[in-house]
Amino acid sequence: MIQIRDKQIIIDGKPTLIMCGEVHYYRLQRSEWQDRIDKLKDAGCNAVASYVPWLCHEPIEGQFDLDGRSRPELDLGGFIDLCRDNGLYFFVRPGPFIMAEMKNEGIPFWVYEKHPEVIPVGWDGAAATTRTIDYMAPSFLAAARNWYAAVMAIVAPRLYGTGTAAAGAGVGVVASEDAAAGGNIIGVQLDNEIGMLSWVSNCPDLTEHVIADFAEWLGRKYDDMVLAQRYPFALEDALVRVDAIRSPNESYSAELLGDLGYYMRDRFARYVAVLRGYAEEFGVRGVPFFVNIHGTGGGRGFTYPIGISQLYESYTQAEGYVSGSDIYFGDLTVSNFQDLYLINGFMEAVHLPDQPLTSLEFECGDGNYGNTFGGRYDVSAADFKTRMCIAQGNRMINYYLLTGGINYRMDQKLGDGNDRVAFTGERHGFAAPISPEGELNYTYPRMRRAIQTMMAVRDKLAVMKEQRDAVSFAFIPDYYMTEYRYPGSVRMADIVRNIEANRSSGGWEIMARSMLLAGYRFSSVDIQNKPLLAEETPVLALPCARYLSADIQRKLADYVVTGGGLLLYGEVPQYDMEGKPCTILSDALGIRMVGAVVNGPHSWPSIVACGWAAGRAEVHTHFAQLLEPGPHEVIMRLYDSDAACGVEASVGKGRAVVIAAAYNSCDVQLFRTALERLGAVAGLTHDNPYMGLFTTSTVNAEGERFLHVLNMDGFDKELHLYEQGEKLLGGQSLHIASKDGVMLPLNVSFGDVRIVYATAEIAEVADDSIDFRLTQPEDVIAFVTAGRDIVPSDDYAVEELDGMQLVRSRKHAKVDDRLVVRLAAK
Structure with missing residues (x-):
């Protein structure tokens, strides 16, 4: 059973942190699937996500291949089942639109050819410059319903809690280790980046069908007298209104700016509800439905709230929806870190009380999108963004794109110069941490470290909330x-x-x-x-x-x-x-x-x-x-x-x-x-004069906390952390390495062992030991162990202080950053 409650994702009654990686099964040979899954698991992920491209699975109307009859790599059910057998949750993204550099954004060519009336025109009747579609056109919805009927026949039997028990689930895997019998699909995304194409092209889908629907909407919103004053033309006349809306007069242009925006919000919400209705009609119930928000670009978040503005009515219209971000910031630096903090806050601001933060396209890799080395992200990029998002309460992160692949050539001749399913050429995902050929690039180890750090304390982070000041x-x-x-x-x-x-x-x-x-x-x-x-x-x-x-x-x-x-x-x-x-x-x-x-x-x-x-x-x-x-x-x-x-x-x-x-x-x-x-005083401060530091803290109901610190500059920093003017961490000075981040425990308990504070990060927890990532020239970890002694080691010294056992590492973090503190048997 999957619930969305109190800003948490709850699976079988247990709050769960989902760390997911996007793997496009259809861009890999079937023989490569297990290798990429192994690398995803090695990174610490407990879930797999993938788009499901309509273009690939129904290239000819009515001829579906979802079981690999024409191409082995199109066996969607086989891929989901393989993820299940590896103990991994699955997050399915069936469109109809998927983007992903696919031609037509993943819509089959025959849809455009058979239904030209769904192709929008924009201002002054100009042709659309993108492959957008009138979402609510009856002919498009009929085709989309048939697509959902086919794909949900694969999805429904594999929903979490249905079907047969996962073979080997929970054996040596961080993933769904406490999952009961059943499938592994824990969420379904409805379409993708709805409204984005019309926004970026300034082409507001002004088909005759849309304009007629807009006129009806205006009639419901305003009484006749007000409507006549706002729009001094015959709205009931189809020819007049088409010309008047596509080429508006200056006298009502400002009114149209607002009304058209409000209408489009309503239209997108209705479209999402229709897609959800199709999914439920074909048996998909009991899992959350996700709506993906677009808008970041050029390493900044200035335009991201446009996506929120377009879509917030879509995912707040009823229970059972979750919103998810697209986060494309490149390196997180002092120039843009506030953008990420703000957009997470803006998402939360419009949410229903139970809705959590999630990220459905969380940029990872090296930024080499054009295969020209024109992008060269620092290894801290995905690490920093992960840390900030988790600190702000994100419960699911989908690393996009985790692995590259190959764009196969379609059987149908397209006459477009290459006949492939996507427009990036033969290879796709040049920037991914795992290359199209399966090689790991330089960003993978640091991303892996970030994911494993979060998963080491996933039960804590799955419920923690950011502590906030009075502003x-x-x-x-x-x-x-x-x-x-x-x-x-x-x-x-x-x-x-x-x-x-x-x-x-x-x-x-x-x-x-x-x-x-x-x-x-x-x-x-x-x-x-x-x-x-x-x-x-x-x-x-x-x-x-x-x-x-x-x-x-x-x-x-x-x-x-x-x-x-x-x-x-x-x-x-x-x-x-x-x-x-x-x-x-x-x-x-x-x-x-x-x-x-x-x-x-x-x-x-x-x-x-x-x-x-x-x-x-x-x-x-x-x-x-x-x-x-x-x-x-x-x-x-x-x-x-x-x-x-x-x-x-x-x-x-x-x-x-x-x-x-x-x-x-x-x-x-x-x-x-x-x-x-x-009247607002900052509660968590530091004394380093050079700025370039992001600091926050998270807490759960038991008072367990983590301090989150990012040093976004390319030089090391020394500081003390203060809370309400009092030094934290026993007064210890912190050394934060250049372009590094730390998540330090305060009063965090594991059974009868409590970490009062530590300058090191928790890396792994076992019954008789805790593994730490060292961050200092000499790390200090303060324990209260309820009578259990800390086993002596050459790697650290132990002393008693004020009822605590103080462990002082004898390792310098820049020489060897792993320390295992062993505890005597109970």
Whole structure:
């Protein structure tokens, strides 16, 4: 039995951490399957994932091959069963769309040829530049239903808890060691990256069918009078509405920007529900259904929340859904680590209470996607991202792509230059830790170490939650509903340009990064759809644009008046999301905007800090609002005009610190002071002056904890960790090697043995020993062993201290980083 409860994945009543690897069975010879599974198990994974390509399994309509009749490597059931026999869970991803560099994104050619009406057109009737499809077109859904009927006939008998017992399951494997009899499939993904193709091509699937459905949706959303005012044309006339929506007039372009986004969210949710209905119709029940979120790119996460905005209604519409991220960041460094932290937080912010974080495409490998050595990731890349995601509560990570393979040539001539199933040539997955030929690349050992570190304490991590300070980062889904922009609209462009300039950029680069470097462990909160209460969110950090809906402005105003602390960075909003004047928040704060200054060809405006922020250097800005601050304390002025652009305001029972400018300095102390004045103090800090460190902590209900530290710089660092000003780890100094991370136990118990603290990581636990990965020139491990002695060893010294047995390693971690501490028999 598989349950999603309390942000955990629970299998047979036991919270479970899933570490998964993507292996494309159809890109490997059947004789290679076991070798790749062996390497996946050696890495420490307990699950396998794979897309199931419709293009390969039904290349000709009605001619399915899911049992390997035409090609042995197409035996889907055989591959799943082999994973089961190796004691591994399975996660199945049957599309219809799978992407994965497949031609048509994995859709058979015959679908496009037989049903041309499903092929969208975009703005001004232009042809789609991607192989997207009208998801809700009846002919496409009929074909997709037939596909699900075929593939679910393979999946349903192999669901976890059905079928026969796994041969050898749990023998010498970390995987489903406590699984009862039955199949091994623990999750089904519905489609893949829904809406991504239309977003990246700015082609909003404007078939006649979609436009007619949109018109019906508008009729349900607005009464006739309001609808006529918003859209001054005959919506009931099919020819008129097609032209008016594909080539909108400027008078209603801003309204269309919002309404089309809301409609597409609803459409995607309906599509997901239809696919789930098909899966359940054909016997797939009792496992979670996953929705994959797209959006990272170029090593950054700025656009990832667009995917959340598009799809959150899809996976929050009912119980039984789980969302999963696509994480493509390359190396995790000081330049982008806040992106990963934020997108995990934003996902959690929109979740239902029980939904956990998962990652369905977790980038691994060396980044050599073009087979040109143009990508060359550091070995820390997958390690760091794994550590941060696990620390934030991710319960499942699917390493994508774990192993490369071969794109076979189709039997049907395609006339496209190579006739292969994918467009990457013969070899696929050049960047994977396991090459198409099965060789391990340089990233595999460090990835393996990260996975095994997590799995060594998987029962603890499967339930732990990140400890948070009294501050949250605001998430507004509508700030990312900018994917469909009519190229001819100035109104759309102005709104979108301003939102894009403020929704991430400085808010992420300056405010969020400063908060993390200052030691703040913060949650995110959806201030658009969920309550915003001062008792639940004492302090809120808000990246804000000039445009913000009246509802959210009113919610923020009430929040501050009733005792909330607001740190607003960017602009004080002056308009609603359709460009209509709206100053609800500005009025509530008692701050009036009287102008703005921008960087010019011969103008370089500077901000001078004053009030409690005084004493720091001038900072150049490319934009600032000019504020009339009323009675409030001014903390920032423009150099030449002395006009205020930053204030601290007392409003009702609450306070607000407003930085209404692009403050182009990652001034950690400035943001620490601002947050402390608002009532949020960082609980976990360190004393290394060089920054470049990410720190957080996790805890379970029993009070067992882990300290998570990443040194993202290329040089070693010495530090002490403090909690509420008190030194941790018995006052021990920590040496964190360059580009390394540690997960250090605090009061973690295994039976009658408790690790009070350790400067070393737990690597393996047995009844009579604990294996550690050393991290220091001299590691210290403090035990309480309930009468059990620690067996002497030449590798360490043992001393008694305050009721603890203190183990001091005699090994230097850079010479030999393994230490086994043995315990006397009970």
